[in-house]
Amino acid sequence: MKNYRLYALGLGLLFTVFVVVEYYRPKPIDWKQTFSNKDKIPYGAxxxxxxxxxxxxxxxxxxxxxxxxxxxxxxxxxxxxxxxxxxxxxxxxxxxxxxxxxxxxxxxxxxxxxxxxxxxxxxxxxxxxxxxxxxxxxxxxxxxxxxxxxxxxxxxxxxxxxxxxxxxxxxxxxxxxxxxxxxxxxxxxxxxxxxxxxxxxxxxxxxxxxxxxxxxxxxxxxxxxxxxxxxxxxxxxxxxxxxxGAVGDSSVFRVLLSHEALAWAYYLALGSLLLFVLFESKRTQRIIPVVEKPRNTTLEFVRVIGNLYFNYRDHKVIAEKKINYFLEYLRLHYFESTRDLDQELQTRIAHKSGIPASEVSELFRLIHYVRTTHTLEEQNLWQLNKQLESFYRQATSR
Missing domain, CATH: 3.40.50 (Rossmann fold)
Known part of the structure; x- marks a missing residue:
């Protein structure tokens, strides 16, 4: 308790020193053009x-x-x-x-x-x-x-x-x-x-x-x-x-206070507000926050990263990221090894997904092209993305 009092006393002294310094510190010059006879600032009158x-x-x-x-x-x-x-x-x-x-x-x-x-x-x-x-x-x-x-x-x-x-x-x-x-x-x-x-x-x-x-x-x-x-x-x-302005215009409550009925209504509202604050200031139980269950935001994260790479126009890196995600999709949903992207894998994917073999073959052809080329044009990236989106759409609808 003694340490607490010393701590409070120190804070009080610091606050007092701060107030005194701020009060006596020279105020900055106000260069506002008021032209008023009550203002002693440079542009008063x-x-x-x-x-x-x-x-x-x-x-x-x-x-x-x-x-x-x-x-x-x-x-x-x-x-x-x-x-x-x-x-x-x-x-x-x-x-x-x-x-x-x-x-x-x-x-x-x-x-x-x-x-x-x-x-x-x-x-x-x-x-x-x-x-x-x-x-x-x-x-x-x-x-x-x-x-x-x-x-x-x-x-x-x-x-x-x-x-x-x-x-x-x-x-x-x-x-x-x-x-x-x-x-x-x-x-x-x-x-x-x-x-x-x-x-x-x-x-x-x-x-x-x-x-x-x-x-x-x-x-x-x-x-x-x-x-x-x-x-x-x-x-x-x-x-x-x-x-x-006119005398009294500086008060925002001049209309209320100029009429007895409005003045009493204003005082009554202030008193009611004071009573409300006093009674509501008592400690109440903290509201239990609602905890939402975790969401799988993997797909959203991948899309954000893809857009980030797209802003740098590095088409090949974007394409490789999309291909890696696609292969991960095949491993998780169809339990297929994606080490060798041969014809047998293509046939099994077409059979399990229900997607025509021609479309699956075209998609794997684009993947092979991306992996073997050094630079990738925007048109090729667009074709790859189109084939991938078509695959996901058809696979999830079956």
């Missing part, structure tokens, strides 16, 4: 969100966890004149999805004087068709520099990024008026303003420039601030709905 109060001084900054329609309607209900107060609605995503209803709401929202800033790798097709723009790829090169077209910003040196991070450009068709606010050093536009009613859509195709990794960079960090400086100083809505 925590730093930019914290800087928004400085970029828009004396203006409230709100993290939005509602769909576009709900957010705009909720803001309208807080105002007596039923008009949306002008704000800057910011979207920074890998993919920005806007359905038909959201797009209609955004258009009305911007037409009343608000601004919508969207930076994304991919835009929904409805948004592109309505505003008349599309995304293309810049020519492949090692890196691209980003510049702004505003006269006061032209003197700034291009901010360089790896090509794969800023390789998308925005092309606006001639039917829609757009102002190019930013380009890359290859000449492609990546930041445009499309006026709509009293407000504007600001579209950017370089969302990674607004993530933590680049915002805290000593050189690249100024790009995000300069891009957002094109927007007027107004209250800011920062969209998190397309990244985190």
């Amino acid at each position: 925590y730093v930019l969100f914290e800087l928004l109060p400085d970029l828009f001084p004396d203006q409230p900054v709100t993290s939005v966890r509602l769909p576009v329609v709900n957010q705009v309607e909720e803001n309208n209900t807080l105002r007596e004149d039923s008009t949306t107060a002008p704000v800057n609605y910011l979207f920074v995503n890998g993919t920005t999805q806007v359905d038909k209803l959201d797009l209609k709401t955004l258009l009305q929202f911007v037409a009343q004087g608000s601004n919508v800033f969207i930076s994304s790798h991919h835009f929904s097709r409805q948004l592109q068709d309505t505003l008349g723009f599309k995304l293309e790829f810049a020519p492949k090169q090692d890196s691209l520099g980003l510049v702004f077209t505003h006269p006061q910003l032209l003197k700034n040196k291009p901010v360089r990024y790896a090509w794969e991070k800023v390789n998308r450009t925005i092309t606006v068709d001639s039917n829609h008026k757009a102002t190019v606010l930013g380009k890359n050093t290859a000449g492609g536009a990546n930041f445009v303003q499309i006026r709509y009613g009293k407000g504007s859509f600001f579209l950017s195709s370089v969302p990674l420039a607004f993530t933590n990794y680049h915002v805290i960079h000593p050189v690249q960090g100024k790009y995000a601030a300069l891009a957002l400086s094109h927007l007027p100083v107004r209250p800011v809505w920062w969209d998190e709905y397309q990244k985190q």
Whole structure:
């Protein structure tokens, strides 16, 4: 008992050391592109969100966890004149999805004087068709520099990024008026303003420039601030709905727990499952396994070996194996010696098996041919196999 306790104590100490080492071991860097204001990983947007109060001084900054329609309607209900107060609605995503209803709401929202800033790798097709723009790829090169077209910003040196991070450009068709606010050093536009009613859509195709990794960079960090400086100083809505979903969406039991009856049913099911585990955990008799009687798998084994040799195209070896098996078959079933494959043996085999003597003679002729030849063609192996299969089939049916 004492040795057992020492053994258990040693295991406990080893487990504790393992847990402590795993807990304090540096975690690998997560390079997932979340663009979320709660993530401090390289491609999260925590730093930019914290800087928004400085970029828009004396203006409230709100993290939005509602769909576009709900957010705009909720803001309208807080105002007596039923008009949306002008704000800057910011979207920074890998993919920005806007359905038909959201797009209609955004258009009305911007037409009343608000601004919508969207930076994304991919835009929904409805948004592109309505505003008349599309995304293309810049020519492949090692890196691209980003510049702004505003006269006061032209003197700034291009901010360089790896090509794969800023390789998308925005092309606006001639039917829609757009102002190019930013380009890359290859000449492609990546930041445009499309006026709509009293407000504007600001579209950017370089969302990674607004993530933590680049915002805290000593050189690249100024790009995000300069891009957002094109927007007027107004209250800011920062969209998190397309990244985190609505509040409470992270819980898979949110529907059950939001209704009292379903919640009690859920708790009752958990309690019943716990009772079942407790009572069924008692030791029960082990089920007696069913032992199958041995099977004779000799024929299956021979077929497997034959197929193995056939894959190597060694026809003569395959034929010799089949002949040896055939002679063993004659010894076991007809009690005949197969040392001399003469005419007398053939006659006795034909008599005992009931197979015509001509077929038996042809089979023995093929066996003699295989044994005397140095190389064997596939056609000869096929003929031998055909004769053997015919012999077995007729012999077992009599």
